[in-house]
Amino acid sequence: MALVQLVCPLCGFSKHLEQARLPRYGTTVTCPKCQGQFLLEIGPRPAPVPVQAQENWLDAETPPAPLQPAAAAANTAMPEGAGAPVDAGVLETYELGAEELGAEEPPAPPKPPAAAAPAHAAAKRPRTLSFTFTGNASEYFGIWIVNTLLRIVTFGIYSPWAKVRKRRYFYANTLLDDATFDYLADPLAILKGWFIAGAFFGLYSFASRTSVIAGLAMGLVFMGLYPWVMVRSRMFNLRNSSHRNIRFSFNPNYNDAYKVYLWWSLLVPATLGLLIPYLLYRQKRFQAENSRFGNTPFRFHAIPDQYYRVFLPMLVLVPLALVILFGTPFLLPKGSGQAWQMILPPLVSTGCYLIGLAFVTVGLTNLTWSSTSLGRHRFNCTLRVRDMAWIYLSNAVAVLCTLGLLAPWAAVRMARYRLENLTLTGVGGLDSITAAWQEAPGATGEELGDMFGFDLGL
Amino acid sequence: MIARGFWYDGKNSQRREVTVDCAGDGQLRVQGDGVDVSARLFELQIDAPLGKARRMIRFADGAVLETADLAFLDSLQSRQGKGGFFRAVHGWESNLLWAGGALVLLLLVGFGFTRYAVPYLASQAAFALPPTTEDLVGRESLQILDRIVLKPSALPKARRGELSALFLRMTARYPERRGWRLEFRSGAAVGANAFALPSGIVVITDRLVGLAKNDNEIAGVLAHEVGHVNRRHALRHLMQNSATALLVATVTGDITSATSLSATLPTLLIDAKYSRDFEMEADDAAVAYLKGQGIPVATYADLLTRLGADHQKGAPEDKSGLGEYLADHPLIQERVKRVLGGRKG
Numbered sequence: 147m148a149l150v151q152l153v154c155p156l157c158g159f160s161k162h163l164e165q166a167r168l169p170r171y172g173t174t175v176t177c178p179k180c181q182g183q184f185l186l187e188i189g190p191r192p193a194p195v196p197v198q199a200q201e202n203w204l205d206a207e208t209p210p211a212p213l214q215p216a217a218a219a220a221n222t223a224m225p226e227g228a229g230a231p232v233d234a235g236v237l238e239t240y241e242l243g244a245e246e247l248g249a250e251e252p253p254a255p256p257k258p259p260a261a262a263a264p265a266h267a268a269a270k271r272p273r274t275l276s277f278t279f280t281g282n283a284s285e286y287f288g289i290w291i292v293n294t295l296l297r298i299v300t301f302g303i304y305s306p307w308a309k310v311r312k313r314r315y316f317y318a319n320t321l322l323d324d325a326t327f328d329y330l331a332d333p334l335a336i337l338k339g340w341f342i343a344g345a346f347f348g349l350y351s352f353a354s355r356t357s358v359i360a361g362l363a364m365g366l367v368f369m370g371l372y373p374w375v376m377v378r379s380r381m382f383n384l385r386n387s388s389h390r391n392i393r394f395s396f397n398p399n400y401n402d403a404y405k406v407y408l409w410w411s412l413l414v415p416a417t418l419g420l421l422i423p424y425l426l427y428r429q430k431r432f433q434a435e436n437s438r439f440g441n442t443p444f445r446f447h448a449i450p451d452q453y454y455r456v457f458l459p460m461l462v463l464v465p466l467a468l469v470i471l472f473g474t475p476f477l478l479p480k481g482s483g484q485a486w487q488m489i490l491p492p493l494v495s496t497g498c499y500l501i502g503l504a505f506v507t508v509g510l511t512n513l514t515w516s517s518t519s520l521g522r523h524r525f526n527c528t529l530r531v532r533d534m535a536w537i538y539l540s541n542a543v544a545v546l547c548t549l550g551l552l553a554p555w556a557a558v559r560m561a562r563y564r565l566e567n568l569t570l571t572g573v574g575g576l577d578s579i580t581a582a583w584q585e586a587p588g589a590t591g592e593e594l595g596d597m598f599g600f601d602l603g604l
Numbered sequence: 605m606i607a608r609g610f611w612y613d614g615k616n617s618q619r620r621e622v623t624v625d626c627a628g629d630g631q632l633r634v635q636g637d638g639v640d641v642s643a644r645l646f647e648l649q650i651d652a653p654l655g656k657a658r659r660m661i662r663f664a665d666g667a668v669l670e671t672a673d674l675a676f677l678d679s680l681q682s683r684q685g686k687g688g689f690f691r692a693v694h695g696w697e698s699n700l701l702w703a704g705g706a707l708v709l710l711l712l713v714g715f716g717f718t719r720y721a722v723p724y725l726a727s728q729a730a731f732a733l734p735p736t737t738e739d740l741v742g743r744e745s746l747q748i749l750d751r752i753v754l755k756p757s758a759l760p761k762a763r764r765g766e767l768s769a770l771f772l773r774m775t776a777r778y779p780e781r782r783g784w785r786l787e788f789r790s791g792a793a794v795g796a797n798a799f800a801l802p803s804g805i806v807v808i809t810d811r812l813v814g815l816a817k818n819d820n821e822i823a824g825v826l827a828h829e830v831g832h833v834n835r836r837h838a839l840r841h842l843m844q845n846s847a848t849a850l851l852v853a854t855v856t857g858d859i860t861s862a863t864s865l866s867a868t869l870p871t872l873l874i875d876a877k878y879s880r881d882f883e884m885e886a887d888d889a890a891v892a893y894l895k896g897q898g899i900p901v902a903t904y905a906d907l908l909t910r911l912g913a914d915h916q917k918g919a920p921e922d923k924s925g926l927g928e929y930l931a932d933h934p935l936i937q938e939r940v941k942r943v944l945g946g947r948k949g
Contacts, residue, residue, distance in 0.1 A: 280657070281655065288696070288706075292693060292697045298710065298713055299713055319657050357744045391613070391667070576617055581616065
């Protein structure tokens with residue numbers, strides 16, 4: 147009897163099945179491991195299925211192949227405008243109820259749903275939806291400069307309106323399958339959070355400038371607040387992001403938040419940093435699995451191994467840097483000057499640091515997005531290290547040389563590149579997501595995080 | 605007036621292609637793909653214009669109509685008579701010439717703030733701060749310096765006594781002198797130096813005492829420091845720097861972390877300007893004191909020149925020297941010129 151291997155495109159789980167028991171081509175099956183649902187692309191064919199379409203499906207969804215380029219603190223690193231609305235996340239166990247085909251029992255592996263009529267199956271072939279960015283630099287320059295001016299002449303009171311305007315611009319110009327995103331935050335709620343965060347920030351900067359102990363104490367307080375800030379900020383941003391008039395949301399458990407953002411990170415020094423990839427894995431999983439789009443949870447399919455593999459370039463870069471650093475006195479010809487010995491070490495260490503940073507951030511972004519799915523749709527992120535490095539460097543030079551005037555251009559350029567390398571592949575489009583009732587979280591966490599630059603960190 | 609758009613009911617994510625029409629009676633009608641809704645115009649919320657992005661008309665029940673027909677939306681908004689402020693902001697943003705005007709205005713306002721508003725507010729705040737707070741700040745600052753760069757003085761006790769007495773005589777005429785004191789320290793990193801900390805702590809280094817030919821020269825230096833103390837320069841400097849850092853962060857708020865240098869650089873430049881202003885003010889105080897005592901101002905200028913030379917000499921040895929040389933030396937020459945100019949005038 148011929149055995150066929152079935153692989154879940156979402157989590158990579160595989161199972162052998164007798165050919166005869168295989169459901170018909172194009173039926174929806176539920177993975178026994180991750181409960182994710184996917185379309186079967188092998189098995190007895192119903193009527194004519196265009197061959198090309200099938201190949202696309204295979205290409206797009208082969209389980210996460212080795213490693214794609216490099217890495218970024220995915221969710222956090224996406225520019226606000228671009229990343230937030232589609233950030234991943236889920237509530238523990240949630241059944242996708244919207245589509246009639248997805249109603250099987252999880253335990254039994256692939257089993258044909260009785261209702262799967264051939265014609266239906268053809269209509270349910272997976273499709274790749276792409277993100278596009280329609281904003282442009284000159285338009286955003288106007289918004290940016292007027293925002294900045296109004297913020298200053300109002301002593302910062304206008305900041306929340308400026309922030310909402312900026313985000314709305316980026317969201318409204320982000321299209322997924324020709325539908326926009328929408329940022330709905332109430333500037334007054336942000337203003338309240340801004341005042342609280344501002345008082346805290348003032349206290350912190352005054353304390354740290356005047357007294358070491360007071361500064362340290364404030365630092366400790368802030369460290370304790372950090373997971374809370376992360377959670378509240380993400381809650382606020384997702385809750386105020388919508389797509390097709392359906393809001394996103396984030397409903398985590400605070401215990402888990404403290405585990406992944408505080409307790410575990412305290413262990414990092416004891417493990418000489420070896421825990422970092424695992425920690426990142428846990429954080430990304432936490433972010434993804436607790437987020438939803440309407441009633442549909444995001445799911446996360448990566449395994450810790452993959453996060454460790456993102457850091458592989460470090461195994462080359464760190465020894466290389468050490469060899470060059472400690473080897474220079476011997477390598478350089480005698481008398482080639484102290485100048486070289488002065489210049490080389492900082493040059494080498496900065497170079498290695500930047501290269502490592504590029505590989506790791508791009509790798510993390512790609513991995514995190516590509517491991518995230520929403521309902522029966524899987525994200526795929528294909529940033530390239532050299533592109534990202536070039537954009538970062540040229541942006542930095544351009545912004546510095548124009549004393550900041552090209553900052554809007556840089557922001558638009560980065561958002562466009564990131565979005566154009568993100569796709570969502572799956573069955574049936576995103577038109578059957580149902581809304582969920584949610585309460586509105588305050589903006590204090592979001593503003594605290596903003597002031598201390600959290601969404602840039604990690 | 606008819607426009608095309610997409611209808612999302614807010615209950616699920618399905619998109620419906622619809623047409624929307626607003627009749628003269630202020631009734632908005634949406635039709636198509638199974639949708640047939642009407643609403644009165646004044647009940648609707650229409651998004652403020654933003655670039656050329658599509659915008660929403662929001663209905664009371666949570667449904668939205670998304671359309672790229674911006675002219676249609678603008679006409680609805682004018683009929684509603686709402687959202688005037690953001691329509692004005694949008695007009696400003698979308699005209700490059702006007703946006704350029706905003707840039708010029710921004711530079712002017714920024715200059716006005718850093719040059720006049722921040723120093724004024726900082727000095728008001730510095731004089732309003734309770735003395736206990738200032739004491740705390742001064743004490744902590746000295747402790748930090750002691751730990752990092754300063755070492756105990758090696759001057760004989762008698763010499764220290766003489767200079768302390770000189771300091772007391774000089775400060776006797778200030779009613780707020782409580783807590784002011786002279787501290788003796790040494791330290792290679794600071795070289796020949798004297799500086800004032802908040803709450804009236806004046807620190808003088810052994811090397812400077814050694815460099816002075818007579819006590820009149822030291823009196824000039826002390827008068828300069830007392831000038832700092834009397835004007836609460838240390839505290840004002842601290843506050844001005846915090847304020848400008850905040851200001852710069854406001855302006856550069858959305859520049860990414862990769863370019864954070866662009867945020868620190870202007871702060872440093874503004875800081876340097878503030879330092880110069882304070883130094884000059886303190887020099888004026890020193891000149892005034894010396895004149896009052898009948899001591900030739902040239903003695904103070906001499907000492908400044910020698911201090912400059914001394915710092916320059918120390919430069920190649922220590923790492924901080926290079927930056928110090930670049931920043932301080934021209935400044936000292938300028939100050940000497942200014943002090944001597946004051947003597948003539």
